[in-house]
Amino acid sequence: MTDRPSVLTTEIAAEQRHVDEVYARLEVVRSGTTEVEAEGHRRAQLGNEGALYERDVLVHQAARRRKALDSGYDGLVFGRLDLRGGEARHIGRLGVLDARYEPLVVDWRAPAAAPFYRATAEDPLDVVRRRVIHSSGTRVVGLSDDLLDPSAAPEGMAVVGEGALMATLARARGRAMRDIVSTIQREQDEAIRAPAAGTTIIEGGPGTGKTAVALHRVAYLLYSDRNRYAGGGVLVVGPSPTFVRYIDQVLPSLGEEGVVLRSLGTMLTGIQSTRRDNATLAAVKGALRMRRVLSRLVWLPAPTAPDRFRTVYGGEVLRLDAAALNAARKAARRRGSTPNGSRGQAVRTMLDALWNVSRSWSEPPEHWEREAFDAEIRDRTEFRQFLAAWWPVVDAEQVLRWAADRSRLARSAGSDLRRDEVPPLAASFAQDGWSVADIALLDELRALLGKPPRPPARRRRPEDWEMQEIRLSSDRAAGPAPKDDDEDDEFSLIVVDEAQDLSPMQWRMLGRRGKYASWTLVGDPAQSAWEDPDEATTAMDAAVGTRVRRRYTLTTNYRNSAEIFELAASVLRRWEPGLELPTAVRRTGAAPEERVVPADRLPDAIRAAVVELLADVEGTVGVVTTADQRDEVAEWLSSLGEGRLQVVDSIEAKGLEYDGVVVAQPAGIIAESSAGHRVLYVSLSRATHRLVVITTSADWAEPPTDRSSPDREAEPLSLF
DSSP states (O other), X not given: OOOOHHHHHHHHHHHHHHHHHHHHHHHHHHHHHHHHHHHHHXXXXXXXXXXXXXXXXXXXXXXXHHHHHHHTOTTOEEEEEEETXXXXXXXXXXXXXXXXXXXXXXXXXXXXXXXXXXXXXXXXXXXXXXXXXXXXXXXXXXXXXXXXXXXXXXXXXXXXSXXXXXXXXXXXXXXXXXXXXXXXXXXXXXXXXXXXXXXXEEEXXXXXXXXXXXXXXXXXXXXXXXXXXXXXXXXXXXXXXXXXXXXXXXXXXXXXXXXXXXXXXXXXXXXXXXXXXXXHHHHHHHSTHXXXXXXXXXXXXXXTOOSOEEEEETTEEEEEOHHHHHHHHHHHHHHOSSTGGGHHHHHHHHHHHHHHHHHTSSSOOTTOOHHHHHHHHHXXXXXXXXXXXXXXXXXXXXXXXXXXXXXXXXXXXXXXXXXXXXXXXXHHXXXXXXXXXXXXXXXXXHHHHOOOOOOOOOOOOHHHHHHHHHHHHHHHHHOSOOOXXXXXXXXXXXXXXXXXXXXXXXXXXXXXXXXXXXXEEEEOXXXXXXXXXXXXXXXXXXXXXXXXXXXXXXXXXXXXXXXXXXXXXXXXXXXXXXXXXXXXXXXXXXXXXXXXXXXXXXXXXXXXXXXXXXXXXXXXXXXXEOTTTHHHHHHHTTTSOTTSEEEEETTTTTTOOEEEEEEEOHHHHHHTSTTHHHHHHHHHTOEEEEEEEEESOTTTTSOXXXXXXXXXXXXXXXXX
């Protein structure tokens, strides 16, 4: 191999010439989009509706193209393939053609770029040399080559650099995830380019890049079938708002802007979770039995519903007591599918009940006509006010707040809630804000409550039709309307990260949004914190359907140093021996540290460790602690970091990575749930370079001698 500075300089200069040609062509293309946009505005001056429509289309398409060009501008060209036969093929964030429509850059998602990711020394796929081009803005600053087929290399072919993957892994982490478009590995690329139909399952341990793979798969599918996925909508779901903020720049950096990113606690528009329940309460709320509880809850009368009705008609008094009203309510429920959708039936049964009262008298008023009777009673203010209180149109938040009444919740519990589960559940519904687990309950309630019947359509005026045509013209020009994210939203592609932790009720929530979707499910069964995987699998099956499933397993840990991952793996295996875990490929020589301190010295020890890591690593530092201590620990460290430090609890840590990590009180993390040892495994595997464990108990890694959970040594783990 040759790696002399003169050779490297010569190779960089050659690549810079090609990169300069690409950017020059890019400016021509950008100018063209500006001219198209100007032409659109000129057409609008004609003043007719057709011209306005053409303007909207031209301006929208030009703006979309310009945005794509801007997103891929920095580091546009990142790779090169030298193939047998002498062809050189440059790979980049987007495709660029020269004036003769010959490719200057091949889009990384195109089939022609696949060998860049899939070629190996054992199977070179006609690739002689693979080169990764490192850039700063528009300037080439470095090269990393892999010679895959030495026998086919022409005489004098230069091979420079230290290898792209290891160079990238050694880079400092920032506060946001970076794309991995230039270093995708073969097993990752196979998952990214998997067929779109059905469900794609991507399993992998910490650091295997499964989240990045899922996001790059979104970009790939949008590239390969944009009309289907951009038109139907793409939803990416993560475990927490912290995680969503961490990944939210990956897709824009790949040129994709129209993807909806949501955490499980922000799935409903206008409603956002502000807290998390403890593990016991979350397990109750997430179980499928809660659906049966909610299905009874929605049919209970409103807490303020009147229990009597009295009116006068034709000089006679008509009365309905509590028993009669209950009978009317049952009759309306039998006829309607949902409470809000049955309101019209409630009106009908009330009129029937009042009419039947008059017919039950010993001398019923024969001169009363039913049609006139119904019309007059229905139009009375007192009747309408009674109906609004007796059978109100309610929303999900109202119903769940009413469940804060312990007796009301107990009436709905049936045999699905134990007696001791009702008080804490009711108390949680009385708290300010909603928990993450409550969001799935609210979504279930929306479906159970249904929508009220539509009011009769009014006759349209001519000007109404004109306004509708204007709106339709604008919509056609702008492309698919943005999603409102309410309960009726459906998407054509749904990606779920940390899928192993979803509760059955959360699966139901996602299933409503993906009845006809392609799914990509990402997770690691060894990290699962959900207590009943069989019930979760049942709910998942109902959500994603029975179409074809493809499974991809990522086996290489690129994030952690081998020293750090060996500690994390050894802790997990003490609880669950025999697990198959990924292999870390990078050693740094920096072993993780364990520091045992007295309880009264814990704040000082954590602060000292953070100061040390901030000085030792170039990028970010994370402190992982228990949910109960998170805010307190953050206060201890509030003056440190200057944007490089983040304090998270053990659940928020999922999916994140830092150059240096302090894990505080690992025994407390284990104690937070019955699967706490798995959560600790996640916490210990967040670090790329340095890990410090601070504890007040030296035996924090040891399982209890009397474990209530069965030994899972022989149990094969799979996501689904």
